[in-house]
Amino acid sequence: MNPHLPTHVKIIDVGPRDGLQNEKQPVSAEVKIGLVHRLQAAGLKEIEVTSYVSPKWVPQMADNHAVMSGITRQPGVLYSVLTPNLKGYEAAALDKPDEIVVFGAASEAFSQKNINCSIAESIERFAPVVEVALAAGIRVRGAMSCTVGCPYEGEVDPERVAYLAGLMKGIGVQRVDVADTIGVGTPRQVRAAFEAALRHFDIDHVCGHFHDTYGQALSNTLAALELGVWNFQSSVAGLGGCPYAKGATGNVATEDVVYMLHGMGIDTGIDLDALVDTGAWISEQLGRPTGSRVGRALLAKRASAVCA
Numbered sequence: 001m002n003p004h005l006p007t008h009v010k011i012i013d014v015g016p017r018d019g020l021q022n023e024k025q026p027v028s029a030e031v032k033i034g035l036v037h038r039l040q041a042a043g044l045k046e047i048e049v050t051s052y053v054s055p056k057w058v059p060q061m062a063d064n065h066a067v068m069s070g071i072t073r074q075p076g077v078l079y080s081v082l083t084p085n086l087k088g089y090e091a092a093a094l095d096k097p098d099e100i101v102v103f104g105a106a107s108e109a110f111s112q113k114n115i116n117c118s119i120a121e122s123i124e125r126f127a128p129v130v131e132v133a134l135a136a137g138i139r140v141r142g143a144m145s146c147t148v149g150c151p152y153e154g155e156v157d158p159e160r161v162a163y164l165a166g167l168m169k170g171i172g173v174q175r176v177d178v179a180d181t182i183g184v185g186t187p188r189q190v191r192a193a194f195e196a197a198l199r200h201f202d203i204d205h206v207c208g209h210f211h212d213t214y215g216q217a218l219s220n221t222l223a224a225l226e227l228g229v230w231n232f233q234s235s236v237a238g239l240g241g242c243p244y245a246k247g248a249t250g251n252v253a254t255e256d257v258v259y260m261l262h263g264m265g266i267d268t269g270i271d272l273d274a275l276v277d278t279g280a281w282i283s284e285q286l287g288r289p290t291g292s293r294v295g296r297a298l299l300a301k302r303a304s305a306v307c308a
């Protein structure tokens with residue numbers, strides 16, 4: 001066995017936020033709350049709940065307060081939310097998240113499209129947010145988009161990732177997500193992106209965030225695991241996509257990651273059956289089949305066991 005492989009992995013389900021932010025049909029706050037409750041009951045210890053961004057830019061997250069104030073929190077679960085600026089932070093702080101997420105990009109073009117400013121300007125906006133959050137005892141994560149590929153600039157040099165990670169570290173961000181926003185990366189590229197981030201953050205403070213557009217997310221997860229990375233983000237049922245990354249599909253499905261990890265003897269603390277039920281439930285709410293391969297397989301297996 002690879003000596004770097006972790007024995008335990010922590011998964012952050014980002015389905016309620018990344019998964020639903022780009023959903024075209026209305027999704028009620030009640031359904032979003034129901035999703036959070038089901039995820040925590042399935043054993044998720046970290047859930048990215050919503051974002052405090054402009055409702056004109058991302059209408060689906062306009063109910064952030066209703067969702068955050070409507071969930072019944074479970075002790076031991078960390079609830080995070082996205083805050084792009086002080087205005088977002090101030091609204092979020094009223095809802096008492098455990099962690100806020102500032103989100104930047106390794107590519108200039110994506111930074112402009114997603115948050116309407118350059119990378120340098122984004123860091124200037126994030127700095128006071130990080131400062132007040134830390135002073136209030138709220139943890140701070142930094143999402144780094146486009147660490148291997150950008151929908152506008154193409155392949156992204158790992159040096160750009162190191163540059164952004166260094167800027168994030170400089171303003172006090174405690175841990176970073178190495179994100180493949182459009183799911184184009186392959187294992188060697190993902191490895192290089194992590195090695196760049198690891199110049200500024202230690203292995204316990206980097207997290208993998210892979211969209212699965214090209215079907216590479218599990219391979220990329222394995223590549224990161226082999227570096228010793230043990231924090232990953234995924235979306236139940238493979239929900240999602242970023243509104244500013246056209247054509248990019250959802251995050252890798254949490255069910256698929258959990259199945260792979262359990263099959264490798266790596267503990268997650270997650271009940272796969274309950275997770276599959278959660279994926280089936282939210283897919284039913286959205287009126288489409290689950291995007292999880294493992295979810296589909298296990299649901300089919302259950303159905304055939306009932307028929308037999």
Ligand code: HMG
Nearest residue numbers: 052053054057084087088114115116143145146179181242
């Ligand atoms: P802006 O237009 O540059 O900001 O937007 P502004 O300061 O000029 O304000 C313009 C208007 O927005 C004003 O309202 C502000 O009050 C309002 P108006 O006077 O026109 O009525 N406003 C806000 N409203 C609510 N909450 C706020 C807020 N800030 C300003 N926080 C801004 C800048 C960042 C706000 C905008 O570009 C925005 O909201 N972008 C949305 C970005 C987003 O949510 N993207 C998806 C999440 S990132 C992602 O999915 C990637 C990730 O998953 C990792 C990966 O996969 O790569 C994390």
Ligand code: MG
Nearest residue numbers: 018179181242
């Ligand atoms: Mg994402």
